Amino acid sequence: MNSSKIAVRYAKALFDLALERDVIDGVYADMKSVSRLCAMEEVREIINNPVIPNQKRREIVIALSGDKTRKLTIDFINLIFAHDRGDYLAAAARNYLDLTRRHRGIRQVTLTTAIPVNQELKNELAALITDRNTGSIEFDELVDKSVIGGFILRVDDAYIDASVRNKLNKFKKEFSLAGYAEK
Numbered sequence: 519m520n521s522s523k524i525a526v527r528y529a530k531a532l533f534d535l536a537l538e539r540d541v542i543d544g545v546y547a548d549m550k551s552v553s554r555l556c557a558m559e560e561v562r563e564i565i566n567n568p569v570i571p572n573q574k575r576r577e578i579v580i581a582l583s584g585d586k587t588r589k590l591t592i593d594f595i596n597l598i599f600a601h602d603r604g605d606y607l608a609a610a611a612r613n614y615l616d617l618t619r620r621h622r623g624i625r626q627v628t629l630t631t632a633i634p635v636n637q638e639l640k641n642e643l644a645a646l647i648t649d650r651n652t653g654s655i656e657f658d659e660l661v662d663k664s665v666i667g668g669f670i671l672r673v674d675d676a677y678i679d680a681s682v683r684n685k686l687n688k689f690k691k692e693f694s695l696a697g698y699a700e701k
Contacts, residue, residue, distance in 0.1 A: 524603065525610045528606060528613075532610070532614055535590065536590060541588060542618055545594075545614070546615065548583070549615055549618075552591070552611045555579065555582050555583065556607055561582065562608075564578055565605060576600075583595070594610075595607070622654075623653025623654070625653070625656070625673060625674055627655050627658065627672070628658045628670075628672040629669060629670070630669065630670040631662075632663050632666055632668075634659065634661055640657060644657060666686070670684075
């Protein structure tokens with residue numbers, strides 16, 4: 519079976535159960551935490567290490583999830599590891615987040631700038647993006663000095679790169695195509 523289908527099926531099963539038990543938002547918060555955990559290289563190494571017994575990997579992930587993790591999320595992590603699918607945990611968490619965002623009408627917005635932006639600008643941006651009928655936005659701000667200036671805005675799957683870095687790269691490409699590049 520295709521590995522992405524496996525993660526989607528686990529996420530869909532968790533979503534359906536959370537919907538049935540009316541704990542979508544709580545599990546959503548847990549899956550955000552699990553997703554952040556799985557993004558850490560040290561945790562990925564533990565999850566994917568076949569030398570560490572499956573039971574021990576499961577215990578480590580549950581311990582790292584924290585005391586406030588809901589029972590349904592703990593049961594889900596137990597299920598993933600019981601079926602030797604720990605390497606699908608990150609993808610299942612991402613898929614659950616996507617399912618919940620679609621269900622709740624949450625638009626995911628990521629703004630990347632060279633320096634932090636003030637709250638007023640974030641509010642103006644949120645007002646431009648939010649449609650009164652479509653729900654809310656989930657706003658993430660990233661600071662990346664390599665952007666140099668300007669911004670990179672991602673709304674769901676749409677992407678606008680108005681960064682100085684991008685403009686400099688375009689100039690560099692144009693100059694190299696015109697034969698002015700350094701050798």
